[in-house]
Amino acid sequence: MAETREFQAEVKQLLHLMIHSMYSNKEVFLRELISNASDATDKLRFEALKDPALLEGDAEYKVEIEVRKDARELIIRDNGIGMSEQEVIENLGTIANSGTRKYLEALSGDEKKDSQLIGQFGVGFYSSFIVADQVTVNTRRAGQEQGVRWVSAGEGDYTIEPVDKATRGTEIVLHLRDGEDEFLEHTRLRHVIHKYSEHLSLPVRLHRPADGEDEGGYDTVNQGTALWARPKADVKDEEYHDLYRQLSYDPEPPLTWSHNKVEGNLEYSSLLYIPAKPPFDLWDRDSRRGLKLYVQRVFIMDDAEKLLPSYLRFVRGVIDSNDLPLNVSRELLQSHRVIDKIRAASIKRVLSVLGDLAKNDADKFARFYDAFGPVIKEGVVEDPDNRDKIIDLLRFHTTRTEGQARISLRDYVERMAKGQEDIYYLTAENLTTAKASPHLEAFAKRDIEVLLLTDRVDEWMVNALPEFDGKTLKSVVRGDVDLGKLIEDPQAEGEKARVEALYKDVIERVQGVLGERVESVRVSQRLTESPSCLVVADNAMSRHLEQLLRQAGEAIPGNKPILEINPDHPMMTRMRETLDDDEFEDLSHLLFEQAVLAEGSQLDDPASFVKRLNRLVFKGA
Known part of the structure; x- marks a missing residue:
């Protein structure tokens, strides 16, 4: 028997937004539903490692898309993990796992940008209501006998009831609104699948209706091969950009990336992206972050934070290892020697990429530093093994630089006054306050350059950086300053x-x-x-x-x-x-x-x- 339930208040607000405000980029709904379907198959892959019976005799993972023009229905189905009745209620009816509140707080009023936020906060399912006036979800969790049907018109409530479902997984039936006929056309659907799902590691298949002698069937639209497993020479820049968008939900292309296949004592592939702008949660201490971890092409976990240190938390990407056990857990990651070696190599790779950028592309490096300079500074304290490489990446405003220009410590030392033995610095709340500080007056009179440190992390950083190139870092606001030795008097x-x-x-x-x-x-x-x-x-x-x-x-x-x-x-x-x-x-x-x-x-x-x-x-x- 069907039971009617109310959505939570935040979900009602979100549904109203989806139905009435998201018009500029409607196709994101399909990206989100295919992504959710892919996640569901990844979860089943992982759980089936411990319990193969969950596969129910079908180990061929896939996502299928079908169009029923006469009924104005678009169907997305997968044979992934599926959901129990309680999971349906928790995931589709409440805020518990949706991130709805954070999504609503992050909205800027820019329709195009706001639509890109959908995936970041895990509210992708609700984007269905951008194009559908009714959504039906038929699902059965792998290993359970009873399925569940969830139905809603997005108007504040939903119904839920038991249903017989022969196969595991989830089927989502969208009844499209008037005026959304484009998503009943195979050509349009193929374009969207290619755009957003080309590099999913499972096939996305589009139903081909019978036509004359053609009996119909399903055509695989995407490659179904992980991009990072392909040779670099075979991958186009636009393909790298597409995968980055899938990983980060960032509409802008990455600043740069590093794609490598390591063979020898360890065998793994890595694809690491440096974003062009900071993610919204860069300074959120509670936010999960890290790389996607695969083992032998099997997805293991999102946000594997052990793979990179906190000061590189802005890096997005994938690690796919052949040496880790398939049943690896977050706890095991904390002490596994393979992870330690991959982590060390990944840190060096990221720092090397940034070092090359600093030497060969000043404009790009300046963009990187504007976005992530304060975060990189944390590494001076946190990562003594790589401190020298990190210090080479640091850039600073000084009493001689103009606008947003910055210099390295190496530049500073080369410009030091005759007889100057120390590197002088001043910490302040902002650049305006720093430049107006009375502590700088004697230094300006003698034309001695002073570093102006205005990031909140700087006080912490300089305590871990007592000297550079044999020169002591000295605060202009500490102790007695004797500059008499710099003038012959x-x-x-x-x-x-x-x-x-x-x-x-x-x-x-x-x-x-x-x-x-x-x-x-x-x-x-x-x-x-x-x-x-x-x-x-x-x-x-x-x-x-x-x-x-x-x-x-x-x-x-x-x-x-x-x-x-x-x-x-x-x-x-x-x-x-x-x-x-x-x-x-x-x-x-x-x-x-x-x-x-x-x-x-x-x-x-x-x-x-x-x-x-x-x-x-x-x-x-």
């Missing part, structure tokens, strides 16, 4: 002592006013224009890192900063000359608070800062 040391003596009383008074707000106050060697800046001791955590950790919810006590003052600034002359304690107190707090703002941090008490500033402005007026 024997009187510089004496002048420094004279200035410190001149401002000794001012420094003591400022220290007394600020009290616990600062560790100490001292004359600066790094300021030429700004009145003050904040620095920390050589071994202390940077203030930028403290800020990042607090934003992440960490309870960080923080270090008291050192306040450096510029003795050549008019504000300091005024402070040295004033005897008014109230004015001196306002100026002392202003020195500190200006320095806080200049580094891009927030004031603890903005209102008091404004009052102080107004008092000083009107007093001066």
Whole structure:
């Protein structure tokens, strides 16, 4: 007996979207249904390794497509794993496995782009309602006796009932809407199958109706041979692009790829793609990612994250091994020696491809770095075995670069000033804040280039990168900066002592006013224009890192900063000359608070800062 059930609210919203909004790329429904059918056969292949009885005497996997013009029906059927009644409810009626909510949140309003998102979030089945006013699903799980029928018009509910089904697998019957006659034409269907399913590793067969002496039957439309198993010389670029679209659901072609067949102690094929733009879930820690893993052409799992490290999580592709056992599990992958060797080789291959891109195609590499530079930096910390190769790929903005131009560390070293022994860097929230930092003034005066690090990962990365090419990486906001050795001035040391003596009383008074707000106050060697800046001791955590950790919810006590003052600034002359304690107190707090703002941090008490500033402005007026 048929039972009527309500869709979950998010599924209702999704169905309404599919029916009323997705018009620009309707053919994606067929791509999704064939892809789901292929996945179902892959799952059966895997489960049948442990229980061959699930095959029920039929080991020829296939997807079949049939047209019934008079009934306006398009049928897609497979002999894969099929579904039980509970699986039908979970997969077709609720949000549990559909990813519906994330899909809806990701929509941009661009019809063409939104249609490409369908496969990424696993909501492909619902795309049926783009072209169908009723969808019927007849399915039986392999090894079970009773089948299930699911029927819906996409209007908020569905019916489900038991049904007799002689063969395992799933049959989807689409009753096409008026105006969707193109999907009843064999020529159109062949085109879509070729476009999206050419490289599935099982045959997609299209029914040929009887015509005169032709008794009809099924014609295999796609090659049914895995692309990665074919010789590179036999594969066209467009075929590589097509497979990339199937793997990634990215409508744009990949930036580049590497296709290799390894023979010897290990035998496996690999096809690794570098995308041209970041995937939507690049920074989602909970998102599953990794390569597709096959063993002897048998699909084993999606998202085999063990095959590549986290800092290469943007890579898409396939590994097909002849040496792994067919019953390999995620747990076994964690410690299998074959996987370790494939992983090591795949890392080197990806880094080699990127290295070649950096040397031979600057424009493409710049596109790659714009998209994935911050992710690659994670490898400096995570992958000490390949650290040198990763460092060669890093690119940085500096005080000399313009716009989005970046340079390598090698470039920086070659451009270092005469007598310069360290590589100087500044970390900041963004490039604008970095370039305006008062900490750079003395370096600019002496024409010393400084790396500007503005990715959130940079603080973490530089702690794992103490030196390059024998040069120590040194923060311009840590410790005391002595640039006197870069200029030939024997009187510089004496002048420094004279200035410190001149401002000794001012420094003591400022220290007394600020009290616990600062560790100490001292004359600066790094300021030429700004009145003050904040620095920390050589071994202390940077203030930028403290800020990042607090934003992440960490309870960080923080270090008291050192306040450096510029003795050549008019504000300091005024402070040295004033005897008014109230004015001196306002100026002392202003020195500190200006320095806080200049580094891009927030004031603890903005209102008091404004009052102080107004008092000083009107007093001066």
